[in-house]
Amino acid sequence: MIKTKLCEMLGMQYPIIQAPMGPYDTKELAVAVTNAGGFGMASHPVPDPKFGIMAILQDDETKMQAFESVKVKLLNSLRHIASNAKGNFGVNFRVAPVQSDVPMLLDEVITEREKNPALRKKLKVVVCSAGDPTQPYLKKIQEAGMLRFHTVPSVYHAKKAEKSGVDGIVCTGFEAGGHVAHEPLHTFVIVPEVIKSVKVPVAAGGGVCDGRGLAAMLAFGAQAIYMGTRFIATKECEFNDKVKDAIINASVTFPREDPTIVTQGVYGPLRHFKNKFSFELAELTTKLKNKEITMLDVYKFESGATYRAKGPEGNIVDGAIWAGQVALRLHEKLTCKQVVDGIMAEATETMKSLGKMVA
Numbered sequence: 001m002i003k004t005k006l007c008e009m010l011g012m013q014y015p016i017i018q019a020p021m022g023p024y025d026t027k028e029l030a031v032a033v034t035n036a037g038g039f040g041m042a043s044h045p046v047p048d049p050k051f052g053i054m055a056i057l058q059d060d061e062t063k064m065q066a067f068e069s070v071k072v073k074l075l076n077s078l079r080h081i082a083s084n085a086k087g088n089f090g091v092n093f094r095v096a097p098v099q100s101d102v103p104m105l106l107d108e109v110i111t112e113r114e115k116n117p118a119l120r121k122k123l124k125v126v127v128c129s130a131g132d133p134t135q136p137y138l139k140k141i142q143e144a145g146m147l148r149f150h151t152v153p154s155v156y157h158a159k160k161a162e163k164s165g166v167d168g169i170v171c172t173g174f175e176a177g178g179h180v181a182h183e184p185l186h187t188f189v190i191v192p193e194v195i196k197s198v199k200v201p202v203a204a205g206g207g208v209c210d211g212r213g214l215a216a217m218l219a220f221g222a223q224a225i226y227m228g229t230r231f232i233a234t235k236e237c238e239f240n241d242k243v244k245d246a247i248i249n250a251s252v253t254f255p256r257e258d259p260t261i262v263t264q265g266v267y268g269p270l271r272h273f274k275n276k277f278s279f280e281l282a283e284l285t286t287k288l289k290n291k292e293i294t295m296l297d298v299y300k301f302e303s304g305a306t307y308r309a310k311g312p313e314g315n316i317v318d319g320a321i322w323a324g325q326v327a328l329r330l331h332e333k334l335t336c337k338q339v340v341d342g343i344m345a346e347a348t349e350t351m352k353s354l355g356k357m358v359a
């Protein structure tokens with residue numbers, strides 16, 4: 001049995017956290033992961049496709065309509081997880097300045113949590129990312145009785161988050177899927193350094209997919225693993241099957257190379273699969289660097305494609321497939337229970353056999 005202090009803090013059976021994957025809905029995934037003994041996370045939505053993303057909206061009325069669409073999606077997702085998960089879960093907010101909806105959204109979540117006993121009992125943590133942990137409104141999370149974690153890519157950011165009063169830290173390296181740091185610091189380097197630099201518990205990820213990965217992260221001093229890409233390729237994940245297949249076929253499609261590419265994204269650099277869309281976004285990234293276009297052009301391009309690959313259309317050619325390099329290590333679509341049980345069995349076995357090596 002592997003238990004950490006973070007398991008107790010979050011009330012999870014195993015030290016396995018499903019990373020949030022906004023803007024996509026992960027409510028079914030979160031339920032399945034929590035019910036398998038891990039810790040599910042609701043993701044931060046973006047407005048309905050007809051609006052585009054918050055960052056491109058100009059007038060106040062449209063912004064409010066867009067906000068309403070985000071609110072409805074998020075509250076539905078939270079209510080669904082609270083009614084169907086047998087244990088606890090969390091929610092993510094990207095707190096970048098372009099994400100102008102977050103302060104209002106947080107108020108809505110706190111109010112809903114007060115009204116809904118299942119939500120009050122099970123929604124334990126808000127994991128913030130992609131922004132400044134010292135923003136005063138974030139204090140409301142703890143005042144409402146939830147834990148506040150912050151996602152960091154460096155020792156500097158970890159110390160800043162700890163100083164701001166967070167209860168825990170998430171540290172992910174550059175191989176992770178989705179938005180990554182400006183500095184390409186990989187999990188094997190940054191995770192142990194971040195853990196050494198803070199006192200609060202750290203959940204670690206970016207490239208983790210199995211029990212040996214869990215054993216390695218525990219050896220570094222992490223208290224849980226934080227996995228996105230592994231959980232996309234599960235039966236319960238609501239992402240399009242074509243996306244899951246692209247992930248589990250990555251080692252065949254890309255036998256000699258990294259299947260992913262990092263380009264400019266809405267909240268900074270973004271890691272996604274190589275396809276027509278990603279190469280076009282890479283071209284825009286170069287044009288942006290050369291000041292031939294503005295960030296607004298990037299937002300507009302990205303906000304259409306973000307949905308295409310994961311939505312009903314499942315367009316894996318000109319849609320964004322956000323995924324990490326660890327796709328190369330995934331060869332099977334599994335249930336969340338198979339993933340969680342497999343990781344726990346392999347980590348236990350690995351730690352036992354490592355113990356036998358000690359003279």
Ligand SMILES: Cc1cc2nc3c(=O)[nH]c(=O)nc-3n(C[C@H](O)[C@H](O)[C@H](O)COP(=O)(O)O)c2cc1C
Pocket residue numbers: 019020021022023043044092094128129130151172175176177178179205206207208226227228229230322323324325326
């Ligand atoms: C499809 C996708 C969407 C993501 N969206 C978010 C997000 O909205 N907020 C966030 O903090 N991280 C986001 N991430 C990053 C993950 O939370 C996590 O850090 C990452 O998946 C871990 O690395 P791995 O993919 O190698 O497991 C996303 C990742 C993916 C693959």
